[in-house]
Amino acid sequence: MTKIIDISETKTSLKLTQLSKRIKSITNDERSSFNSLKIKGDILGDWSHYYWVCSGRRIYFTKPFDLDENVVTSKTHENKRVIIPDLFSDLLKVYCIRSLKKGTSAKATSAKVGAIAWFFHHINFKLENISKVNQDKLDSFIPLMKKEFVKRGPYERVKIVRSFISKLLIPTKLVSSFEPKINMVNPAVSQSNVTTEEFKQRSSDVYLEDIDKYVGFVRQRFDNDIELIKMNKRPIYGQPKPGYDELRLLAIPFFLAFGLRVGELCRLPENALGYDEKNEKYFLRVLTEKGELAAARPCPRIWQDIIKTSIERILELTKTSRARSVKIEKNAELALSKLLNFSNRSQEIVEAITSAGFSANDYFIRSEINQKPTPTDTTLPWSTLRHKDFETAAKGKISVKNSNDRAKRYTVIYSKTMVIKALINRWNKSHSIVFKENITEDGVLKTKIKSKTYQYNLPFSKHLFCIFEDTFSAQSVGQGLLPRPMTPRNISNWFSKDSSKSLTVFQRYDINNDDGITVSITSKKFRHWLTTALKRSGKNEMMIDKFMGRQPGQSRQYDHKTAKERAEALRRKYLSDPPPDDALGARIKRMRDNNVSLDEIESAVIHSLSVLHFTPWGTCKRDLDINPCDKGMMCLRGENGDGCQHFGIDPDDHEALINIQNTKILYENQLSALLPNYKELMSTLNRQEPLDQHIQYCIDTINGCEKAISSYNKAKKNQKGQIDIVQVFVPEKD
Known part of the structure; x- marks a missing residue:
């Protein structure tokens, strides 16, 4: 019996086969670039894996919705994510590689991949729909973005998809050639137009006229508290521990004088302030963000004495943590073992550890950790041992009777070796957070700050704000054991309400605006405040852009005159x-x-x-x-x-x-x-x-x-x- 063949089905099958071959060919061409980036350490992961790690950030190749049909967020559990089909995943990875090769940050690349994943969802992850992509498909994608995202989000995602179509799908002939357009209004246009309501709303969101006055009130009340303490009187407000408020107050002049971004502030080197003997002027060494070159920013004369005094006080407050950081950087195991020496332990504890079959030199019990630390304490915190990182270091319980105890009591015994190993892991993780790089490279910690235009080696001990890990924690009493640099979150949580369980500095010092509402600011408002002040004083726009570490023309977005x-x-x-x-x-x-x-x-x-x-x-x-x-x-x-x-x-x-x-x-x-x-x-x-x-x-x-x-x-x-x-x-x- 002769079989009847459906010609249309045959053509469709043939088209899908050709499309699949073309995608595989494009993928093979880009695999060499992937291998090069992997060898350099810029990417961690295999091509087939559902995520890659770049600069400490995961780039996921998963669907926008999880197994429960909920929109995927940063809090979505790994097991809930749905992997994108192979050919679609390959296209995402090709676009990802090309983006990274251009110098686009891992964060921006991750956002691009996410937007394209939404577009693939829009065409139902069907291979035959790729070849049907046209202007109508792009236009019909807009309502979906407006539904799932707000404000500028829809436009930015449609813009990314337009770029994906014009720079990958069309040149590789996966779709018919056309000129993709974004048929929606760019909200940035009205936001940058000084005559619109959107501009006024945006200005109120990012600009605070009296920002200097409010931080001045905080400083004034802080200084009054210090004077009360010197007179053995109870402070009115008080900071939870040394450095908690003072270090961040000392950071404010860098915002007001230079308009630094919060990341630039946190990674200032200890020798940040330099002096030009020829011109007799001070300057600040700034590791500029946003792809601009690192720069020496001239210090305004009116701020010179304040900046000098601030840096001297910061170095004084961070002397102990900086010294410990130097020791750990030289030999982590030796430095940490000395901190777990317990030379003053009682004979009863030694006998109890020995009788339980452990070495007194290699083990210690929880009661040896200070249970009531002072605000200046820099030893191992009692609460830290309860963290899951130290579970493997706990070797059971032993019976101990100290001279002051009426009877024996059971306490957990820990391996010093395992505790030190856990502390080193925490030390390494903090490097991953600070440098946004992989934790180790051939067993050596990465201490390089990377940008599109430069890279700079800056270990923890060389940061200006080198602090103990619990200095800015209101929940803990002591300073913590391990040092690390100040992070942007340490600043944002201190300034802004609803960003942390802890009270902001304005809540604690009772600083309200003229309407009686507690002040809340973001670090970016300092840049808007300073740019507007410079413009009001008649300074040249190009000079302002250069001084603020921006590209030419960007200052208009920061102008609130x-x-x-x-x-x-x-x-x-x-x-x-x-x-x-x-x-x-x-x-x-x-x-x-x-x-x-x-x-x-x-x-x-x-x-x-x-x-x-x-x-x-x-x-x-x-x-x-x-x-x-x-x-x-x-x-x-x-x-x-x-x-x-x-x-x-x-x-x-x-x-x-x-x-x-x-x-x-x-x-x-x-x-x-x-x-x-x-x-x-x-x-x-x-x-x-x-x-x-x-x-x-x-x-x-x-x-x-x-x-x-x-x-x-x-x-x-x-x-x-x-x-x-x-x-x-x-x-x-x-």
Whole structure:
């Protein structure tokens, strides 16, 4: 009997086979890169494993939902995760490898992998649906993201998937070629537009005008408590143990003076403060984050004495923990065995250990650990031995009768060797947390701080904030046995409510805002506060970006000046000599040439700036409520590329300059594709034809961009000199 073959099924099967072969081919091409990263130690794990470890972080190749159909979070148990099918997992791993090779952090790469896993879930993890990916599939992915995530989350995840499609699926011909677009509004646009409600809400979330006042109140009340203690009086508030508040108060000047990120603060070296003898100025050595180079940040003169005093006091408070760290780094077993010496143990304890069949030199009992430590105690805490890390060190119970005891009592006996081994494991784990790297490399601890642009060896003992592990724990009494650097969490839990079981410093010192609400801040607010202060003082935007360790143009996101302040700053620029090279600046020049009085010129400027608002390329003085702008790119185009009369140029707005340059490149590329010799044919254009009209539109826009860029160049030439970067608060007095 002849078997009838379904042609459509055969074609589908053939397509799936070809698709599978193509994915396997792509995977094989990337396996060599995976092996190289694995040999270097940048990746731990096998290709087939459902997660890899990169820089101390796990990158999972699992589905967004667990076995119980719950969304996977960081708290989801390993056994609950669902592994992604092989071919889909291979695509994720290929994209992951390419991301890591570009220098993308493990954290960012993990987020990308997670977003793509959501897209695979959207197409039901069916292989035949990969080849069907198109703009409609990407558009239908948006509602799912809006449902599962909020605020900027949906847009960012759709953006990642768009990149995955355009940079992997399309080039490898797994899907038909198309130009993927994100058909949703980027919330970052409205958040960066100073005229929107989103910007105002974001400003209130990340900016606190009186941050210096509130931390000043804490310092004042802390100092008052110290004075009461010196007079043998009871403090009003009091810190739980030495260093608990003081070390973090000593860290605040680094936030206020330099606007350090919390990670940069925590990894300052012990020799952070340097002195330039040639220029007679202090500087701070900062291991900058966010991929920027490590830098020497000039110390503002007004902060020099405070920073010097803070560092001296920090070194004094951390002297003991630093010394212990040095000993452990040289020989961990020897250093820790000396801390478990128990030389003053009684003869009864020695006899009890020996009679139980143990060596008195190699074992100790729990009662030998100080059960009532003082706040300054730096020995092995009683509570630590109850941790599961020390379970294997417990060797049972023995009967002991001390001279002060009425009868024998049973107590747990521990192996010193096993306790030391457990302590070394804790020491190694703390390295993994601090350096975000693998715990060991050929048996040697990793002590390197890595960035895209540099790496720096900085052992615990070389950190400025080298503390005992329990210094910042309000739940324990003593300082702890092992030293380690201060962590970002130690700062955030101290500043912010709801981030820890412990009370924040503002709750403990009763610091409230004008509405009677307890103050709560994040470390990032210091960067917003300092950037805004620098902008209000009239500092150059490029200088601010450099000083704060940012890429050019990023400071605009940290600017919280009011609209009135912005208009006032521009008013001063237009009344300066020479004014900005735009329509209003030209009008001011003409008024000066005609001997118009200063009062009339100032009145004209104030009137022109009364409805000022901002565009990506500069400012606009047009009253959009009364006279809306109905022409695209009118700011730069104007009439025949001369620019709009309402368009204003701020020579210090470098982000606007970048936008202008990018706009010019965009339209030049369009013209090059449409008409390579467009400059020679400008006179022959027929303004009635749609294509000719578009070409003229591009030409006018390019001319407007060139005119705007030349205005920036003229302003740069006219600039009489830069203010020294070290004088970022108050200009040096003569």
